[in-house]
Amino acid sequence: MSRNRRTGPRPRVSVIVPARDAMPRVTRAVTSARDQTIGLSRLEIIAVDDGSTDGTAEELDRLAADCPALKAVRHKSGGGAGGPRNTGLDLARGDYVFFLETGDRLGPDALRRMVATADQNGTDVVLGRMVSPDGRAVPRAVFRHNQLRTDVYSSRAYATLEPCKLFRRSLIERFQLRFPPCRTGEQPFTAAAYLNASGISVVADYDCYHLGSRESGPNPARTTAALADRLDAMGLLFTTAARYTRPGPRRDTVMRRHIRSELCGAVRALPRESEADARDRFFPVLRRWALDHCSDGLFDTLTAPERLMIHLLRANRFEDLMSVVRDAEGDGHRGHLVDKSRVYWLHPFFRDPAADVPDLCFDVTDRLPVHHHLTGAGWHGRSTLRVRGRAAVEGLRPGPEDRTDLVLRRRDAKDELRMPVTPAGAPGSPEFAADIDIATADGGAPLRPGVWDVFLDVRAQGISRTVRFGHRHDDGLDIGTARRVVAAGPGLRARVTPYFTAPYRNLSFDIGPAPRGAPCEVTEAVWHPSDKGTLVVAGRLLPPGTPSPRGRVLRLRAEHTDGRVCDHPVRFAAGHPAGAFTARLPVRELSRGRWTVTLALLGSGGDGPPPAAPVPPPARLPGARWLRRGRPYYAKPLTGRGELTLELRVAPVRLIAAVRNRLRR
Template sequence: MSRTPRPGPRPRVSVIVPAYNAMPELTRAIDSARNQTIGIGRLEIIAVDDGSTDGTAAELDRLAAECPALKVVHQPNSGGAGGPRNTGLDLARGDYVFFLDADDHLGPDALRRMVAMADQNGTDVVLGKMVSERGRGVPRAVFQHTQLRTDVYSSHAYSTLGPCKLFRRSLIERLRLRFPPCRNGEDKPFTAAAYLNASGISVVADYDCYHVDYRENGQNLTRTAVGLADRIDGMRALFETAARYTRPGTRRDKVMRRHIQWELCGALRALPREDRAEARGRYFPELRTWALAHCSDALFRILTAPERLLVHLLRADRFDDLMAVLGTADEDTERGLLVDKGRVYWLHPYFRDPEAAVPDACFDVTDHLPVRHHLAGAGWHGGSTLRVRGSAAVEGLDRDPEDRTELVLRRRESTDELRLPVTTGDGAEFAADVDIATADAGAPLRPGVWDLYLDVRAQGISRTVRFGSRHDDGLDINTARRVVAAGPGLRARVSPYFTTPYGNLSLDIGPAPQGAPCEVTEAVWHPSEKGTLVVAGRLLPPGSPARDRVLRLRAEHADGRVLDHPVRFAAGHPAGAFTARLSVRDLSRGRWTVTLALVGPGGTRGDGPSHAAPVPPPPRLPGARWLRRGRPYYAKPLTGNGQLTLELRVAPVRLAAALRNRLRRR
């Protein structure tokens, strides 16, 4: 088939499907692409038959006869998925490219959601939530919540280097990206290069976009290519890519940590399965080169003890010792710990063995000791005291009678830290009282967000961990929100909440508005209606009935213009819970203050006195972007000046400044 570019309007997405002996799953994959809600008129599907012998070629031709948007290329077998993907890239005309494996399939609304995410946020790569119905492993951490705009340094995106994502084609062509000629792992250098050069990365986590599966014939390359001979070329290209697009320092270490732990240490653990002469003469020298070139001393220190031991022996050119350690790795992981002079060491047979001559640092696990912790509940005990209940213990160490756990409160964006004693019960159980009125050396807690930690001690070893991510199922932390007396004539609003995305416990403390009609409990962007702010709250005093209360979400411009939006009360809710939506896309440019206002009985501002409650600035509210008459606009929360009320700046995106920022991030 001709590879000459086709005439006609440019499609939004080019879906590239590499196919080799892909029956019967191939039909489902193609159907999932052509039935996308974005519309077949906005797609081109490029299926590349890579020398199949099982009927794949005939099935593609049959499907193409039914669907003009499906273009089929037949080519000799290239030995991997990279070749047909490159063929598809040479033909692609879409604004975006999506790689769909022939044994997987798309959720019906996947491409529409991902394209909208990229368009609205100006991002070059979009990850759609991956799921598996038949037990194939999929990444989970990166899909804990939707992210409008992030990068590889502040998210879990780099943990998934497969190519089944949406890529802006201009990025691919600017970098001249193509898949290297490797049998296995060719996708990782491609994706890594795109990540490290992208203007931004988006994550769609609220919809099952991509469904992965195993083939009925068991011929997935990831399952059949298990030896180092199949993997070494891809790993080499991956290390070279990561080094090319990063500079030495903490950012490179963050990227290389994944490659040292997954690729390098994974290859080392595979050495015993290789021919010993081949392992010594072919693989060991190259793996050693990677360890010397890409594992900095700072990165070495944050590896786990087993990884440090392997990398040390590799860098020291000790092949026989490395193979001996690998041979007993399973049983050695069960060995105990030694506490010595305030440090904890793994009792590996090489630890302090004069003949082995391995530094103690390779066995130091002090900073890696896991802490088992659990939040059982948080509720009010008296007028201003919040009681936190849970359990905590350092795994692998027995607690001495004199060991004491402390609850640590750290005020975000400051150096304020408070330590509160806990009352211990049976085993690792504890309770801690946070008196809002006196916790700060007899003074009230200052307004702000306080993050909760536990300082857990055992045998003189102290481990401080963030607290709250593991808690009882169904624990509703919102029930602990309250306005309390924080001193003579002083009232404070206390809002415990679980952070996003990690679910840790924090306290948001602010002044209680005098005469305020309500309390705001949450302000977030709507997950699917882009540019819509959702504000949730409840009436004050708690339990106030919703009847006869005319409440409006109010946006007030700096020039005095006021726009009111309706509030919806939860039917029958005893606390007068409500939600309201503000379409920021409808606001004109300028500075807008967001409040909740109780207006007169008739619902107009002229019918009586109006009382307002501020909408507090959420700790982490990103900006929003949208198109207005073809021009990109944004809404940015104003922070950093001690605002007690949410303020939004609405303005068109300055294209020159956006371009400079993009070039600066390269």
């Protein structure tokens, strides 16, 4: 039975909600779909009851009676967890389809954002950021930043195969995608959609999908199934990945997820099964997957414990495999052996003639983690950037000949510079300091202009591990205060901007020529404590000690993207030996749009534009708000990847969005 079947214009999104004995959480799930900002006129909700006996079907009928966009549908039991989803797909009319579990809910603006992203970028699948109220595991790597258009080979999207995503319905119908008739068959559907999509988008700047709390009751779709129930779905995942990819690195990228998660996960579950089932029912299937789908190139990328399990599977050694799995926890802490510049895991099978397992299964050289931490970055002298931190290779103590190097690599070039660090703690301590002299670091010459990324080459017992440096750093570390113009050789000046990259927060610095003829440098930019919407900029003339200019006028300048300019006076400190000054910029008087903030020296003569100095964006400058003719406005600094000049976005506050954000907080 169904309610409220609609005709007329096709909706943008069909939200399919499979439900079975889902009281009372089904009400919240359906309500979160009904209250989407995309609007009911552009939405249809298909709630499919799968033989509930707790009043779920009646609750769906009640909700449908008050909502024309909601269809309450009865599904004949059968077809596993995918059965009610397939029923929903058969009825769906929207341009896009979204699957919502009854234990979860959507953020109010989720569907509008996801549909807009798919429309603008022509993508077939959109992932919205998932969050959990009580610490349940949710994907994190894929949601570090928005991705307008990507795929499974260049992103972490394939790590999350739950169907709670936005799918273009034409993709589903073109490839006749449906959920397989097995208990845990959701993931093969998502995998097939991923591998056939024209593109994938990621919305990471909004909490789109909220997992239900554990206290709200178990979610049938996420209940852990026995190995026998999971086996069919696992086989479908391998079949799907093989069907839609060709042998080679791209297939290995996809298969690696299934080898590590599905195959190795199933191997670890074998001891929980009966001896007969483990040997005769499950082991032959798992061995076939290892032989058919784990290429030698993929094998080399696995961890040592995974390589050992796959090797024993391939070699048809059931007893040895069960022994390895049963003792895995204790064997994981047996330490390492360094031999001929390689590091090996000291597992009992390592170089045991009776075990006859190749050394490759125990090689952890390229997987030893490096623990590193950035504790400080600041200027030491006129042109030297001093970096402080600590670094050590896990499980290996450095020998007397070992050392750590700071490695600088110029982006988009082959330049690489190494400089040894100076121990900064007690003997054997991982603490260090390294000085980067911008004027002499390149063999006595200044560093070339460009973006330089910072790495560490950490050595211990002859083993070298090179890692990107900076993403682990002290809370509150403000490298923005290290931005400055420095001497970069005789008669040369360079602008150096240290910053943390987005989204991984690694340390880099940008070297560029100092603004030609720049009359001054900025030392501070803050909002006035009592005059709302007024930016106060402080600085000094260049070179240091220059007296306040005569016949020329220094102005704080705001320039709109359309070319409009607003100049404001600068006040010099009377008698100050360094030419110190302050200026106030009444941002509250600027019209809406983007404004760049600089300091310009007017009346300097010449035909070109007046010399200017950028006002650098402070590392922690917040936004500001004020009232203009009774309407709230705001100014927001635009920050990202090492900007050199402060830009402000001025606009009226969207009242509905502000109220929604306040209520959410």
